[in-house]
Amino acid sequence: MFKTIIEPFRIKSVEPLHMTTTAERRQKIEEAHHNVFLLRSDDVLIDLLTDSGTGAMSTEQWAAIMRGDESYAGSPSFYRFEKAVIDLMGFPCVIPTHQGRAAERILFAVMCRQGDVVLNNTHFDTTRANVEFTGATAIDLPCPESRDLASMYPFKGNMDLAGLRQAFATYGRERIPLVMMTLTNNSGGGQPASLHNIREVAQICREQRTPFYIDACRIAENAYFIKQREAEHKSKSVKTIVAEICSLADGCTMSAKKDGLANIGGFLATRDKEVARQEKDLLILTEGFPTYGGLAGRDLDAIAQGLKEVVEEDYLHYRIVSTGYLGEHLTANGVPILQPPGGHAIYLDAARFAPHLGPLDLPGIALTVALYVTGGLRAVEIGTAMFGHRDPKTGDEHPGPKELVRLAIPRRVYTQSHIDYVIEVVTEVHRRRAELRPYRFVEQAPFLRHFTGRYRPQ
């Protein structure tokens, strides 16, 4: 009836933001060698670096924290956690881990051998690293529609089905220990996959007798997009859609720092008891006993409550609409973004934003620096600094596949006026885009160089 979408919560505890002047921010970013990862978060006004573990917990989650039981083995917190995962996803074997990448490390250590090939719509960076650490190769099969950043195709997170069939023909199923789908597709712009596409992938895997796993970090957001965009599912609840997705899979990995609505935690889950047994053996080696897996009992309780809240449709409506609001207003102001808006983030298209800069001029770094200096925003470059590389022999720089800058929205943290402010700042930087200068690395690590790299403007 009313067109204003309000935050479906009110605020009980507030955290002051630290205001700074442009001159102060210019000095801070120089001290940080023009790398926003090296800023102190106190010096950031609106922090859109990541939506991972940065969300606000609810009163019920804080109450759950107090209920947490810190027994080493067999804690009631574990049983509440296990029940919450089974109620939502239906996988019978549930193994807690300290975050998503620990679940990935254990899953791939159990499933992969040297020379194997793992297929995914798009591997997240930690997923790819954990696959490759086992000696297997990680291959991305994004759908062809995802290549055009400006198109409004509703399911750009889909897997390329012809590519999947072709991969089975090329490598043979003996070399493919599992196929995975990342929902939503984080590295592909937070774009969802359709239930139709997920079903087709599951069917191909069944024909090939190959396990099908889900990277479930944002499965509630993906399910909400399915409800909105795939007509035949519009009358189903999000919880039902999540259950339906999981019913097609053999298991999942999960970072509870995303759709677990918690600040830390993760899990892996499977239907295969023998796989679960091997996973638990590895878990004990580095994470801990299988009823806590590197987490405190209170974390398990916070996640159990978070998994109930994340499928509430008022919450998801607000979440997806507020991210979309940012994307639509930026688009209306002429700012080029990856379309359509994703679930957890808006990705600025830095190549079109600053067409006077080539990939080796690090346009995304120029843009993140300008967003910080202009308005105290912290965003993250997802371009040549993150995914390009320097040839260790020749010293030549090689560009990454795309030049993006991600504005990730922490869950339940910022209000509409904060987002209106973000729109103003980005629009102002865009108006003055001709002033963006080329950047170069002055120092870089041999891997994951974007975290610690130092830059200077040319």
Ligand SMILES: *Cc1c(COP(=O)(O)O)cnc(C)c1O
């Ligand atoms: C964050 C993330 C992970 C890794 O989870 P961590 O909790 O950060 O270790 C894996 N896959 C996707 C899609 C993610 O977004």
